[in-house]
Amino acid sequence: xxxxxxxYEAKGKTRVQVESYTDIPENNPDYMxxxxxxxxxxxxxxxGEYPFQNYKNGVITSADCFKASNHAITAVGYGVxxxxxxxxxxxxxxxxxxxxxxxxxxxxxxEMDHGxxxxxxxxxxATTINGE
Numbered sequence: 001x002x003x004x005x006x007x008y009e010a011k012g013k014t015r016v017q018v019e020s021y022t023d024i025p026e027n028n029p030d031y032m033x034x035x036x037x038x039x040x041x042x043x044x045x046x047x048g049e050y051p052f053q054n055y056k057n058g059v060i061t062s063a064d065c066f067k068a069s070n071h072a073i074t075a076v077g078y079g080v081x082x083x084x085x086x087x088x089x090x091x092x093x094x095x096x097x098x099x100x101x102x103x104x105x106x107x108x109x110x111e112m113d114h115g116x117x118x119x120x121x122x123x124x125x126a127t128t129i130n131g132e
Contacts, residue, residue: 015131016129016130016131017129017130017131018126018128018129019128019129019130020126020127020128021042021124021125021126021127022124022125022127023123023124024041024123024124024125026120026121026122026123027112027113027114027115027120027121028112028120029108029109029110029111029112029115029120032075032088032120032123033078035123035125036075036076036077036078038125039125039126040074040075040076040091040125041074041075041123041124041125042072042073042074042075042123042124042125043072043073043074043075043088043090043119043122043123044069044070044071044072044073044118044119044121044122044123045066045069045070045071045073045090045106045117045118045119046065046066046067046068046069046070046071046117046118047070047071047073047092047117048067048070048071049064049065049066049067049117050064050065051064051065051117052065052104052117055098055099055104056099056100057099057100058105059081059085059087059105059106059107060104060105060106060107060116060117061085061107061116062116063116065116065117066114066115066116066117066118068118069118069121069122073090073091073092073093074090074091075088075089075090075091075119075123076089076090076091076103077089078108079105085107086107086108086110087105087106087107087108088105088106088107088108088119089103089105090103090104090105090106090119091103092104106119
């Protein structure tokens with residue numbers, strides 16, 4: 001960066017801007033599933049607790065990983081383990097060396113509460129995107 005100007009080279013690259021978004025009703029995993037069937041959604045989680053900080057693989061199931069949402073990440077899907085446990089598939093921003101190649105699976109309890117790591121509390125998706 002020189003003299004306060006951006007040196008971003010836009011040639012051959014696309015830039016998008018979210019112009020509007022819709023909040024998913026708080027603590028509603030059913031609406032989260034509906035939204036995820038159409039596109040990724042933004043979610044807030046508590047990334048400061050041990051289960052999230054030290055995640056390597058598997059599904060986070062600990063209810064002890066939530067005090068307050070402090071990290072925004074992207075839910076990209078959901079699934080079910082062979083044992084029948086539902087989970088969210090979430091892309092984190094900490095790089096591919098964290099978790100499962102940059103992803104984390106968080107249990108979907110199906111309850112109308114804050115969810116594991118607070119994943120049900122603050123969710124939204126883009127409704128209008130402007131691309132250049």
